[in-house]
Every structure is written in C-alpha cells, then in structure tokens.
Amino acid sequence: MVxxxxxxxxxxxxxxLALALAREGRRTLLVEVEGRQGxxxxxxxxxxxxxxxxxxxxxxxxxxxxxxAIDAERALLDYLQMFYKLGSAGxxxxxxxxxxxxxxxxxxxxxxxxxxxxxxxxxxxxxxxRYVYDHVIMDxxxxxxxxxxxxxxxxxxxxARFGPIHNQAQAVMKVLKSPETAVHLVTxxxxxxxxxxxxxxxxxxxxxxxxxxxxxNMVRPHHLDEEALGSAAGERRAxxxxxxxxxxxxxxxxxxLAERLVDPLLAQAAEHTGRVKLEREQRSVxxxxxxxxxxxxxxxxxMDLAGLYxxxxxxxxxxxxx
Amino acid sequence: xSGPETSEKLVGDEMGLDTPxxxxxxxxxxxxxxxxxxxxxxxGVGKTTTAAALGVRAAERGRKVVxxxxxxxxxxxxxxxxxxxxxxxxxxxxxxxxxxELHAMMLDMKRTFDEIVEAHAEGxxxxxxxxxxxxxxxxxxxxxxQEYMAMEKLGQLRARDDWDLIVVDTPPSRSAxxxxxxxxxxxxxxxxxxxxxxxxxxxxxxxxxxxxLNVGMSLMTGTLxxxxxxxxxxDVQTFVAAMDTMFGGFRTxxxxxxxLLQAPGTAFLVVAAPEPDALxxxxxxxxxxxxxxxxxxxxxxxRVHGSDARQLSAERALAAAENLEDAxxxxxxxxxxxxxxxxxxxxxxxxxxxxxxxxxxxSPxxxxxxxxxxxxxxxxxxxxxxxxxVIAREQRTRDRFTSLHPxxxxxxxxxxxxxxxDLAGLRAIGERLATGVPAGA
Ligand SMILES: Nc1ncnc2c1ncn2[C@@H]1O[C@H](COP(=O)(O)OP(=O)(O)OP(=O)(O)O)[C@@H](O)[C@H]1O
Ligand SMILES: Nc1ncnc2c1ncn2[C@@H]1O[C@H](COP(=O)(O)OP(=O)(O)O)[C@@H](O)[C@H]1O
Ligand SMILES: [Mg+2]
Ligand SMILES: [Mg+2]
Numbered sequence: 001m002v003x004x005x006x007x008x009x010x011x012x013x014x015x016x017l018a019l020a021l022a023r024e025g026r027r028t029l030l031v032e033v034e035g036r037q038g039x040x041x042x043x044x045x046x047x048x049x050x051x052x053x054x055x056x057x058x059x060x061x062x063x064x065x066x067x068x069a070i071d072a073e074r075a076l077l078d079y080l081q082m083f084y085k086l087g088s089a090g091x092x093x094x095x096x097x098x099x100x101x102x103x104x105x106x107x108x109x110x111x112x113x114x115x116x117x118x119x120x121x122x123x124x125x126x127x128x129x130r131y132v133y134d135h136v137i138m139d140x141x142x143x144x145x146x147x148x149x150x151x152x153x154x155x156x157x158x159x160a161r162f163g164p165i166h167n168q169a170q171a172v173m174k175v176l177k178s179p180e181t182a183v184h185l186v187t188x189x190x191x192x193x194x195x196x197x198x199x200x201x202x203x204x205x206x207x208x209x210x211x212x213x214x215x216x217n218m219v220r221p222h223h224l225d226e227e228a229l230g231s232a233a234g235e236r237r238a239x240x241x242x243x244x245x246x247x248x249x250x251x252x253x254x255x256x257l258a259e260r261l262v263d264p265l266l267a268q269a270a271e272h273t274g275r276v277k278l279e280r281e282q283r284s285v286x287x288x289x290x291x292x293x294x295x296x297x298x299x300x301x302x303m304d305l306a307g308l309y310x311x312x313x314x315x316x317x318x319x320x321x322x
Numbered sequence: 323x324s325g326p327e328t329s330e331k332l333v334g335d336e337m338g339l340d341t342p343x344x345x346x347x348x349x350x351x352x353x354x355x356x357x358x359x360x361x362x363x364x365x366g367v368g369k370t371t372t373a374a375a376l377g378v379r380a381a382e383r384g385r386k387v388v389x390x391x392x393x394x395x396x397x398x399x400x401x402x403x404x405x406x407x408x409x410x411x412x413x414x415x416x417x418x419x420x421x422x423e424l425h426a427m428m429l430d431m432k433r434t435f436d437e438i439v440e441a442h443a444e445g446x447x448x449x450x451x452x453x454x455x456x457x458x459x460x461x462x463x464x465x466x467x468q469e470y471m472a473m474e475k476l477g478q479l480r481a482r483d484d485w486d487l488i489v490v491d492t493p494p495s496r497s498a499x500x501x502x503x504x505x506x507x508x509x510x511x512x513x514x515x516x517x518x519x520x521x522x523x524x525x526x527x528x529x530x531x532x533x534x535l536n537v538g539m540s541l542m543t544g545t546l547x548x549x550x551x552x553x554x555x556x557d558v559q560t561f562v563a564a565m566d567t568m569f570g571g572f573r574t575x576x577x578x579x580x581x582l583l584q585a586p587g588t589a590f591l592v593v594a595a596p597e598p599d600a601l602x603x604x605x606x607x608x609x610x611x612x613x614x615x616x617x618x619x620x621x622x623x624x625r626v627h628g629s630d631a632r633q634l635s636a637e638r639a640l641a642a643a644e645n646l647e648d649a650x651x652x653x654x655x656x657x658x659x660x661x662x663x664x665x666x667x668x669x670x671x672x673x674x675x676x677x678x679x680x681x682x683x684x685s686p687x688x689x690x691x692x693x694x695x696x697x698x699x700x701x702x703x704x705x706x707x708x709x710x711x712v713i714a715r716e717q718r719t720r721d722r723f724t725s726l727h728p729x730x731x732x733x734x735x736x737x738x739x740x741x742x743x744d745l746a747g748l749r750a751i752g753e754r755l756a757t758g759v760p761a762g763a
Contacts, residue, residue, distance in 0.1 A: 005366075006365040006366060006494060007364075007366045007599075108459060155459075190741070191395060192366075195395075195396060225701075229698065229701070236695055239692075240695060240698065240699050240702070242695075243646060243692075243695050243696050243699035244642070244699060244703075246645070246646065246696075247642035247643065247645045247646045247699065247703070248641070248642050248645050249634070249642050257633075261631050263630075264629065264630035264631035265631055265702040265705075265706055267630065268630075268631070268702075268705060268706060268709060269701070269702055269705060271739040272705055272739075274739040274740060275739050278740055278741070300711065302598075
C-alpha cells in the first residue's frame with residue numbers, strides 16, 4: 001500500500017516500486033482505486049479498463065508490471081454476479097441507482113469492495129498452484145483517509161454485523177493485518193506532509209495495521225556546506241567577487257558584472273540555507289517516528305518512463321544497502 | 323491543437339507577446355461591492371494560505387472580514403487562534419487598522435452536518451438520525467460532504483450579514499471542480515430515485531409495509547437484504563425515513579448557495595502553482611466558471627521562483643563553475659565561450675574580461691583559503707543555474723496557460739523560503755499578492 005499526503009508522489013512511488021520489483025524478475029500488479037487513471041497517465045498509456053493489463057516489461061530482470069484500475073461499482077456487480085448469479089437483477093439495481101447508492105452512502109462498503117478486489121489478486125493462484133502475482137502494489141487513498149480505508153472491518157462492523165459483507169470484510173482484514181502487507185507513506189520534507197505522516201503512522205499503528213516505510217520524495221540536492229556559506233556571506237564577499245571574475249564573469253570591481261552578481265547570489269544561497277534548515281528540522285521529526293526511510297531525489301525534468309526507472313534504481317539501491 | 327485561432331495564439335506565444343493583465347488585488351479587496359471571495363484550486367497549491375492572507379490584508383485596510391478556512395496547517399491555525407474546533411468565527415487578535423476586523427474559523431464538517439439535522443428535526447427524530455450508523459458514515463466520510471458543508475457554512479455566514487466581506491477557502495480535493503460539483507452530487511443523491519424506493523416500505527410502517535409493495539419492488543428489497551443483510555437494510559430504511567423531510571431541503575439549500583456564487587458580489591480566485599498539473603486544473607476551472615456564469619477575478623500564481631541575477635543564464639553559470647573547478651586555473655577560452663550566449667548587459671558596464679594584475683588570477687600557488695572561496699563560488703553558481711532552470715520551466719508552463727486564457731488577470735506570489743505559519747507571513751503574502759513584489763526580491 002502506498003499512501004501519503006495528496007501530491008507528494010504516491011502514484012509515482014507506487015509505479016517506481018513496481019518497476020523495481022520487475023527488475024528483480026517479479027511479476028507485479030499495480031492497482032489504483034480512485035478512478036483517476038493516474039497510472040495510465042504516468043505510463044503514457046490509454047485509460048485502463050477494469051481488467052488487468054501488462055504495462056511494462058523490465059528491460060533487465062525479466063519481470064512484468066500489470067496494472068488495474070479498480071472501480072467500486074464494477075467490483076460490486078462482479079461480486080453480486082459471483083455470489084448470487086444476479087444477472088439482469090444486477091442491471092436493474094444499477095439502473096435504479098442502487099449500486100451508486102450502496103457504494104457511496106457507505107464508504108466502508110465501497111472500501112471493502114476495493115480492498116477485496118486487491119486481496120483477491122494477492123491470493124489468486126494459477127493451475128499449478130503458484131501465486132499469479134508476486135506482489136500487488138496499491139496506489140492507495142491519501143494519509144488522511146488511509147486508516148479508515150484499510151480498517152474495513154471496523155467500518156463495516158457498525159453497518160453489517162453478519163452476512164456476506166461482514167464475511168468479506170473479515171477475509172480482507174486478515175490479509176491486510178498480516179506481515180505480508182506493508183503501508184508505505186510518501187512525504188516531502190515540508191511541514192504539512194511530515195505532520196500528516198506522523199499522524200498517519202500513529203493512526204495505522206493504533207488500528208494494528210502494518211506500517212512499512214516512509215518514502216521521502218523529491219529531495220533536493222545540496223551544493224553548499226552551510227558554514228562555508230556563512231563565511232562567504234560575511235567577510236569573503238570581495239573574495240567571492242574575485243572568484244566569479246576568475247571564472248570568467250567579468251570584473252570584480254565596483255560596477256563590474258562579477259561584483260554585481262555577488263549580492264543576489266548570496267541572497268539566493270541564504271534562502272537555500274533557510275530551506276535546508278527547515279528540511280533538516282523535518283528530517284529530525286521523521287527520525288523521531290522511528291520508521292525506516294527511503295529517499296528519492298527530485299528529478300529536474302518532469303516525470304516520464306526514464307524518470308520512473310531512475311527512481312526504481314534508487315529504490316533498489318537503498319533496499320540492497322540495508 | 324488545430325484551428326486558426328489556436329495557431330494565431332501560438333505565434334504570439336513564440337514571440338513572447340503574451341503578458342497577462344495584472345490582477346488588482348487591493349482594488350478587489352477595497353471595493354465594498356465585493357462581498358464574497360472564493361479561493362479555489364487543486365490540492366496543496368496555497369488556497370488556505372491565500373484565503374488567510376487576503377483576510378488579513380482586507381481587515382487591515384478597513385473591512386470587516388470573516389475567513390472560512392478548511393484544514394489549515396496546524397501552526398497557521400494556532401497563530402490565528404482557531405486551532406480548537408468551534409465551528410463559529412472568532413476574532414483574530416493582532417489584526418487591526420482603519421477600523422477593520424478579522425474573524426476566522428475552521429470548518430468542522432461533521433458539526434455542520436449535525437447542526438443542519440438539529441435545525442430541521444425536533445428532539446426525538448434528530449437524536450435518531452444522529453445515532454444512525456448510516457448518518458454517521460455519511461457525515462464523516464461521504465466523498466463531497468466537506469464541499470457540501472463548506473457551501474452550507476458559506477450560506478450561513480452570508481445570511482448572518484455580520485461581515486462585509488467573506489473569504490472562503492475550499493476543501494483540499496484533488497480537483498478544483500469538486501467544490502462546484504460535489505454539493506449537487508450529494509443533493510441529487512439524497513433526492514434520488516433509489517432513496518425513494520427504500521423509503522417506501524419504511525413509510526408505510528416498517529417491515530409490515532412490505533406487502534403493499536409490488537412484486538418487482540419486493541424482489542428488489544429481497545435482493546438488497548440478501549446482499550446487505552436484513553439488519554443493514556433496516557438501518558438504511560430507518561435512516562432514510564428519518565431524513566425524509568430534509569432531503570428536499572438539502573437540494574434547495576445547495577441550489578441557493580450555488581446562486582449566491584453567481585451573484586455579482588462574488589469573486590473567484592483560482593490559485594495555482596506554476597506547475598503543469600496545477601495549471602491544467604486551473605484552466606479547467608476557468609472554463610467551468612465561465613460556463614456557470616460565475617465571476618472570475620483572476621489567477622493567483624503562488625510559489626513562483628525568481629532571481630535578482632537573471633542576467634546570468636544557467637548555461638553561463640555552469641560554464642563558470644566548471645572554470646573554477648579546473649583546479650583554480652582560469653580557462654580563458656571556455657570562460658569567453660560562456661559569455662557568448664549572454665545578454666546585452668555584458669557589453670555595456672562590463673568589459674567581459676577577468677581582473678588582471680591581482681595575485682589571485684590563475685595563480686597555481688593559490689592558497690587554501692582561495693580554494694575554499696572557489697568551492698563556495700562553485701556552489702553559488704550551481705545553485706543559481708538550478709534556480710534559472712526552475713524559472714525557465716515555470717515560465718514555459720505559465721506561457722501555456724496564458725496562451726489558452728490570455729484574458730485572465732494574474733497576481734504572482736513568490737515562493738517564500740519557509741512555510742507560512744503566522745500573521746507576519748500572511749502579511750508578506752498579502753503584500754506580494756497586492757503589489758506583485760517580484761519573485762526573488
Ligand atoms: N521524485 C520526483 N521528482 C520529480 N517530480 C516528481 C517526483 N515524484 C513525483 N513527482 C511529480 O510530482 C507530481 C505529483 O506526483 P503524483 O501524481 O505521483 O502524486 P500523488 O501523491 O499520486 O498525487 P495525488 O494525491 O494527486 O494522487 C507529478 O507531477 C509527478 O510527476
Ligand atoms: N508563497 C508561499 N511560499 C512558501 N510557502 C508557501 C507559500 N504558499 C503556501 N505555502 C506553504 O505551502 C503549504 C500548503 O499551503 P496551503 O495553503 O495549506 O495549501 P492548500 O490550502 O491549497 O492545500 C503550507 O505549508 C504553506 O505554508
Ligand atoms: Mg496519485
Ligand atoms: Mg487548504
């Protein structure tokens with residue numbers, strides 16, 4: 001499960017994780033549940049149907065990535081079909097808005113359908129009795145909703161105390177609480193996402209759900225050591241101007257290009273230092289959470305398949321380094 | 323892209339002729355006819371920050387303002403004194419000037435829903451609704467409840483007529499359009515066909531009423547009860563019956579607030595970061611507002627990067643950094659090559675040649691401290707190159723938006739180095755919003 005505050009890179013990290021596993025030769029299913037076609041967009045593919053599709057084959061390693069966009073309505077109809085052979089009654093229910101009703105009025109019901117479909121993929125075996133997928137990775141709802149989403153048992157308990165929905169919820173819960181599941185949380189080194197991550201971890205743990213890792217995403221490179229910068233800002237101003245001049249940027253005397261560049265460059269550096277300091281504060285908050293982390297760099301050129309592979313390589317490197 | 327109109331715009335774009343009009347924020351804030359400002363946009367772009375900053379600025383310019391925030395960052399909420407949920411506005415200390423006042427509140431979605439129930443049902447029935455598991459699930463988690471309740475709260479604040487300006491933040495939904503769509507969705511859902519089907523048996527007296535239903539209906543209810551379990555179905559029916567009288571009300575209220583948003587005293591500000599996703603959402607929203615005849619005041623472009631050393635291009639900065647890295651030996655050739663792609667600035671006040679006659683020029687015997695300075699300078703140059711690349715990327719993204727919507731006025735807000743979590747930070751944002759202090763200044 002990959003969760004995190006909105007916009008921190010859940011979809012991206014989930015996809016990179018799937019590619020990383022494919023490179024190890026594994027077959028992975030990447031699922032999304034919010035009907036946004038984020039995976040298709042990321043891979044530059046057509047909108048995913050409600051059907052498992054191969055979207056990538058690792059150039060090395062031989063593993064594959066399949067993708068599926070789970071839709072609660074379809075999952076409910078499938079479910080009805082499977083257990084009750086409803087046929088046209090299912091269509092009638094749909095026409096009346098019953099399916100819409102059932103999947104919206106009770107978010108718990110909707111969630112049990114979504115997680116249920118993912119768990120079905122986790123447990124599915126081929127004719128030889130081997131698991132069809134080595135891993136199932138879900139681009140899950142954001143941190144604020146993840147615990148409710150996964151804690152379907154509790155959510156549905158108040159609504160359905162027995163019956164098929166109740167049973168389904170119990171089966172799902174067993175998979176989700178097992179050591180085979182991990183909930184990873186993606187964050188940035190900024191106050192709000194880090195705060196949400198801390199809250200999310202506490203909630204997951206309180207619900208007995210397995211917290212995996214914190215993935216710190218979009219980490220910026222640091223070019224300057226801050227102490228050196230401190231001295232540059234002070235008495236070395238003139239020396240910096242000379243260095244700029246030596247580098248081919250005009251005169252360092254008053255009015256020269258190098259001299260005029262010093263102040264703005266130092267101001268930018270001071271700003272950078274401020275941000276580095278804030279990032280360090282957020283990093284120490286994350287350390288205090290006592291959850292292992294991965295770090296992924298900010299890619300300067302926007303996200304494409306090459307970028308995803310770069311992140312995948314980074315994830316593998318960090319997994320091996322442990 | 324196709325069609326003559328598009329290609330014409332593309333030409334303008336290429337020639338860099340498209341500069342959008344500047345959004346006059348103070349004029350908007352000062353105009354007594356401006357009664358409601360709605361800040362919308364996709365998640366994380368700075369809606370809450372912008373709403374709060376506008377509130378502070380308007381109050382300090384003399385207006386009596388209330389800001390309705392949704393999910394503010396914790397420290398920001400604390401500094402405005404609204405961290406504890408009250409679901410009613412309270413006065414923000416430390417904001418004054420020209421007789422203005424700032425009140426602020428944080429939306430409590432569940433509380434707002436409960437209040438509607440309490441206002442529309444008498445004691446016993448209200449209690450039954452509030453205790454129903456379906457109500458609890460709906461009020462806490464229905465996708466769109468937050469948007470609906472934000473609208474509801476806006477309607478309430480407007481009805482009180484205690485403020486001359488209401489600034490509304492919108493929920494952190496993935497899409498800016500959710501704010502407009504969700505209330506209708508919830509309204510039509512609560513008014514829907516299926517609910518009426520469910521309600522029929524409950525209305526005529528619970529389970530006994532089943533026999534009055536036609537065969538098709540009982541088949542349906544039978545299927546449902548098989549699926550959901552009889553007790554679950556009963557809960558739903560009780561809930562639906564208890565809410566019965568309120569359904570029409572929900573729809574009517576949502577419609578009324580929707581009309582309020584179309585009124586001339588309302589101004590929408592679309593907030594976006596200069597990033598492709600956020601600006602794509604902003605473009606959708608601009609088009610949607612036009613279709614709904616809702617008044618758009620302009621685009622707030624938040625977290626824009628700037629530089630006071632724009633005359634130094636990224637390429638040239640990187641070339642200079644490489645020069646220094648070559649063991650302190652100035653490579654005159656590549657140094658000059660770096661200058662070639664530079665702007666007019668070089669030729670005028672500057673000779674373009676390095677200092678001569680000083681001991682530090684290209685001297686192989688440069689001491690340790692010179693090496694340190696070089697290292698720092700290399701860092702400064704690389705940092706600048708990166709900044710220039712960010713600026714160029716942001717500019718391309720903005721140009722794309724402007725070529726689609728050249729008529730939309732824009733206010734730029736620089737990315738501040740830290741978070742915005744106190745009144746001073748909000749004032750700084752407000753100042754930038756109003757005066758367009760260029761990014762980097
Ligand atoms: N390491 C990275 N370097 C550069 N850009 C990144 C990185 N990770 C993510 N992004 C970009 O950040 C944006 C948000 O990422 P993504 O869509 O994966 O986030 P999300 O958490 O799934 O968002 P949402 O909450 O909207 O589903 C995208 O434009 C993506 O390309
Ligand atoms: N111009 C800015 N410079 C620096 N930080 C900003 C700026 N605008 C917003 N922020 C920060 O970005 C984060 C998200 O802002 P917020 O207003 O809560 O976004 P939204 O309401 O759109 O989700 C906050 O931590 C806020 O302090
Ligand atoms: Mg996503
Ligand atoms: Mg917000």
